[in-house]
Amino acid sequence: MTKSPLASHRAAALTGDARVPGDKSISHRALMIGAMAVGETAVSGLLEGEDVLRTAAAMRLLGARVERDEPGRWRIHGCGIGGLKEPDDILDMGNAGTGARLLMGLLATHPFTSVLTGDASLRSRPMQRVMEPLGRIGARFVARSRSRLPLAMTGAATPLPIRYEMPVASAQVKSAILLAGLNTPGDTVVVEPVPSRDHTERMLRGFGVDVQVETAGTGRVITLRGQPEITGRSVTVPGDPSSAAFLAVAAAIVPGSALTLRNVGINPLRYGLFQTLMEMGADITPVNVRDQSGESTADLKVRHGSLTGVDVPAARAPSMIDEYPILAMAAACASGTTRMFGLSELRVKESDRL
Numbered sequence: 001m002t003k004s005p006l007a008s009h010r011a012a013a014l015t016g017d018a019r020v021p022g023d024k025s026i027s028h029r030a031l032m033i034g035a036m037a038v039g040e041t042a043v044s045g046l047l048e049g050e051d052v053l054r055t056a057a058a059m060r061l062l063g064a065r066v067e068r069d070e071p072g073r074w075r076i077h078g079c080g081i082g083g084l085k086e087p088d089d090i091l092d093m094g095n096a097g098t099g100a101r102l103l104m105g106l107l108a109t110h111p112f113t114s115v116l117t118g119d120a121s122l123r124s125r126p127m128q129r130v131m132e133p134l135g136r137i138g139a140r141f142v143a144r145s146r147s148r149l150p151l152a153m154t155g156a157a158t159p160l161p162i163r164y165e166m167p168v169a170s171a172q173v174k175s176a177i178l179l180a181g182l183n184t185p186g187d188t189v190v191v192e193p194v195p196s197r198d199h200t201e202r203m204l205r206g207f208g209v210d211v212q213v214e215t216a217g218t219g220r221v222i223t224l225r226g227q228p229e230i231t232g233r234s235v236t237v238p239g240d241p242s243s244a245a246f247l248a249v250a251a252a253i254v255p256g257s258a259l260t261l262r263n264v265g266i267n268p269l270r271y272g273l274f275q276t277l278m279e280m281g282a283d284i285t286p287v288n289v290r291d292q293s294g295e296s297t298a299d300l301k302v303r304h305g306s307l308t309g310v311d312v313p314a315a316r317a318p319s320m321i322d323e324y325p326i327l328a329m330a331a332a333c334a335s336g337t338t339r340m341f342g343l344s345e346l347r348v349k350e351s352d353r354l
Contacts, residue, residue, distance in 0.1 A: 013256030013304075020244045022047035022072065022237040023265050026295065028099050029175070029203050030235045031055050032106055034076035035064035035084070036182060037207060037230045041076045045237035045263075048072065051096035058103055061087040081227060082183040086112035090150070093118045095350055098172055101130045102200075104153065105176030108139035109183035111157040117150035121350045124148060130176045133164045137180050161186035161226060169193055169318045170345075174222065175200040182209070184226040193219045196318040197269045202294040207233055218315070238265035238297040242322045245273045249326050251302040252282035253333040261300040272320030273327060274300070276312055280334055281305040307334035314342025321345055325353055 022045040032055065034041030046052065048071065056066045056074070063085035065077035079085070084106065091114055093100040100116060104127070107114050117123065128147035135141065138156025143149070161184050164177055169192050178200050181188025201211050201222060210225035244264045251257035266274075266286055278284050283305045286298035307330060320327070324340060331338035346353040 011250075011254050014247070014251045014254055014259045015257065017260045017262055018247055019262045020239040020247070020264065021049070023199075023240040024049065024052060024242070025098060025171075025197065025199050026203070026235075026237045026265070027052045028055050028096070028102060029199055030237060031059055031066065031074075031076060032102060032179065033203055033207055033230075034232065034235070035059040035062065035066070035078045036081055036106070037076075037078040037232045038080045039078065039232035041078065041232040041235060043074045043076065043235045043237065045072050045239075046074050047237065047240065050094055051099055054092065054094040054096045055099040055103070058087075058091045058093065058099070061089060061091060062106075076232070078232060081230065082110065084110050087114055090115045090117055093122060095119050095122055097122060097125055097350065100149070101127070101172040101176050102179060104130050104134060104139075105179035106182075107153055107155050108134040108137055108176075108180040109159040110155040113152055113154045115150060115152045122149060125350070126348055127151065129170065129173050133162065133173065133177050134180055136160070136162045136164070137177075137184060139180075159184040161188045163189040163191070165191040166193065168345075169196040169219070171196040171198075171200070171318065178204065178211075178222065178224050181224040181226050182228070186226055188224045188226060190222045191216065191219065192222070194315050194318060195220050195269055197267065199267070199295070202267075203235070206235070206294040207231075234293070236292040238292050238295050239263045241265050241267075241270045241273070244300065245323045245326050248274065248277065248282075248284065248300065248302045249330045252277055252284075252305060252307065253330060255304050257302070257304045259302045261302065263297055264300050266296045266298045266300075268296070269319050272316045272318075273323035276310065276316070276320065276327060277307075277330060279310045280307040280330065280338075282307060282330075309334045309336035309338040312338070312340045317342035317345070
């Protein structure tokens with residue numbers, strides 16, 4: 001028998017400073033909303049991962065001029081509300097589920113036909129929950145069985161504003177409806193049972209769109225006034241809290257760690273993982289809290305703490321849906337039992353994450 005070259009060693013303490021890549025959710029939205037504005041939108045901190053690059057390529061095919069100046073710094077010359085053009089080719093979104101669903105919202109109120117596809121994983125994922133409300137606005141779809149990509153969609157020539165009560169909270173579905181509402185006369189209204197991440201509402205307001213948000217029971221009512229005139233803006237993308245989560249958990253479970261994570265987005269509707277870690281006993285302190293393009297941002301100081309298992313309520317799931325796998329690592333290193341509720345959406349991600 002030969003010896004395995006693999007070996008494990010106890011990790012040394014994590015100390016010092018670290019920066020994480022730009023937030024993927026905000027990067028998608030900066031490209032799309034910038035493409036709907038008149039004039040130039042300058043974006044700094046854009047995530048340059050494959051998903052976001054697919055969105056950039058799609059916006060080019062739809063008529064926007066999207067240029068990269070240097071790493072993380074991009075310029076979008078938009079077409080104006082309702083100004084996208086029929087693409088000459090298929091819109092291939094790769095593995096970008098967020099990109100695909102939000103793009104369907106933009107296209108739903110442009111009266112031409114587009115074909116969307118993706119990689120094998122994205123082609124297996126359901127699109128009905130986006131198609132249903134967009135169909136009420138007037139878009140038409142031809143898709144594979146079980147509403148899967150590839151699909152062809154034709155946007156509404158005379159889109160109708162809708163009031164849509166969401167059966168479950170989903171930032172992607174909500175955002176698709178709001179983006180469709182940009183080119184729809186009157187008020188588009190979305191009612192969500194519990195708050196989901198609100199990057200779309202925040203960025204639209206930053207571009208001058210009239211977006212009103214009201215609390216309703218445990219959820220919210222979002223109202224968007226359609227067909228505004230919006231002009232280009234400067235957008236700074238904060239560091240991705242989903243990426244920061246891995247380093248934060250590492251520092252929380254390795255004794256002696258004292259790590260500062262710079263420029264991390266701390267939007268309350270994305271902060272569920274950090275809230276849960278603190279409930280478990282992790283020492284996490286936000287410092288230098290500031291606003292960047294409508295998003296709360298901070299440096300996070302993370303120190304090791306003795307973790308104890310907790311119950312994570314279902315209502316917190318929308319604020320940390322991408323972070324449950326790394327939370328499971330923290331739970332494995334905690335004393336006692338950790339229970340996580342409300343995780344059904346993890347079954348239909350790019351893989352069955354459960």
